[in-house]
Amino acid sequence: MAVYTEVSDDDLASFLSRYEVGELLSYKGIAEGVENTNYIVHTTTGPYILTLYEKRVSADDLPFFLGLMEHLAARQVTCPTPVRDRTGNHLGELCGRAAALVTFLEGFWIRRPKPEHCSKVGHALAQLHQAGADFKLTRRNALSTWDWRPLFERFASEADSIAPGLEALIKAELDVLETDWPLALPEGVIHADLFPDNVFFLAKDVSGLIDFYFACNDALAYDIAICLNAWCFEQDFSFNVTKARALLRGYEEVRSLTEDERKAMPLLARGAALRFLLTRCYDWLNRPAGAVVNPHDPIDYLRRLRFHQSVRSIADYGYGDGSR
């Protein structure tokens, strides 16, 4: 929610002169993106988003992220398309930072999603999984199951300051997940962060998916489990089975879940809840004094985790029942 790097008009004009995008008309820093600095840039050829990658994004990962967006956009998954400069690169440098110019997507994210939005998101997620199947680059999930315990150990001794008993709860959960985590599920490119604010809608349809900066190779069904966490709980943290049913059905309009994926879903959903619980705990305990960005409250994901612990099968997510 901040502009970390102020770009001068001279520097921007010089940067843009390397692209075939016409003349600069205006640019304004936008209050979106926790990790990077974003500007909305108008040129004589239209609107664009300019992203300057700040320190939390590894430069080594950028060819994967930008290449993926270009790959998906060419396969009708609407997402920002990186603009290549005259020499064919989609990665440049501006104000000492790696920078990219991408197409502007109309649409806006839905603050209070309804079941019909969840259905469209499920559909779009499956399309993303199919379109990503022939993407050549790979990226390891930096927040995979095996990264959770080392992350936890960085704040374990302070965990109970967030909620009494949290240290023991996470430790027990890690023991279960590391033992039972399914290793033979269908894998591919996943978004890994498809929260409501990363899905734009226009007139009830998905108009674009954004923010691919957690995308990686991992189990496809784990991406669905992330969406169950991100889209199917109410503001009072109650689980909305109608939304989950819509999401899973929307997904299966494009790609059917395998038997193994269906069986694994409750455990995957626990894992997804724990993954966000862990990063939120860490960010919460390490927020700088006077931070521009307010970290999310970790407790939201503790409640989601507890719900998933109570789930016996994918049927509890509304899967496979006849109701509408």
Added chain:
Amino acid sequence: MAVYTEVSDDDLASFLSRYEVGELLSYKGIAEGVENTNYIVHTTTGPYILTLYEKRVSADDLPFFLGLMEHLAARQVTCPTPVRDRTGNHLGELCGRAAALVTFLEGFWIRRPKPEHCSKVGHALAQLHQAGADFKLTRRNALSTWDWRPLFERFASEADSIAPGLEALIKAELDVLETDWPLALPEGVIHADLFPDNVFFLAKDVSGLIDFYFACNDALAYDIAICLNAWCFEQDFSFNVTKARALLRGYEEVRSLTEDERKAMPLLARGAALRFLLTRCYDWLNRPAGAVVNPHDPIDYLRRLRFHQSVRSIADYGYGDGSR
């Protein structure tokens, strides 16, 4: 530099339905404006700026500000034009705040203005003064000469923590300015905050003036004095007479200074420097811990004030000499 109020898609769509601006396509909070929350809004009829007025702007002043922008825009002074809703109002309410939708101006502000920019700004300022002459509403300058001492007294005892001797210097300066301030200069509507970030350029021409939220009725020449402070000093605080000459000449292409105005200019420039020194000292001493907005360093204006104290006549600002 912040979005103080988060607007939901439902609330925005409902707000926009009162205007003839088509359907909402996208909206993003922009990191501009210290006082208010601003969004860039795209609809099927084009881009707009949506402003939510936060607590530092008095609701009673909004009809003056919005009426002035509409008045000026109708007289070829390019500035954001408030959009009237279907009932003819240009002031609405959104998220419990007064809110207005204005047209989007292409252009961007010049980080390192050159003399030719100063010339264009002088020209545009005089056009604004002429176009404002028949504006019917009036607004008292809330930061006039007579408001400076009460403001100073709110932080006088802490002033020396900013710079040793500052309290005595400001006190002596107030004594001079309150005694000698000219009271019979031509008056009218002034912008009162025409800093580089409030002037958009496109291809070397002014494409728009923005941020009229300090506009008021006061001496026209005082507005020029503010611009001399805002545009004609270098980053090392040295005065650039070439820029000042260009600014004054640009102004006189449209409106000639009177004899009284020329005589008063050094004192007006001291007053303008003191006005910004005072508000910056106050903001500096009262910045909240962990503030999103970093206040400007007041010392910049102490240096400008000292320069103007050394000036003997408007000739020291490059006025009336034959050089180019």
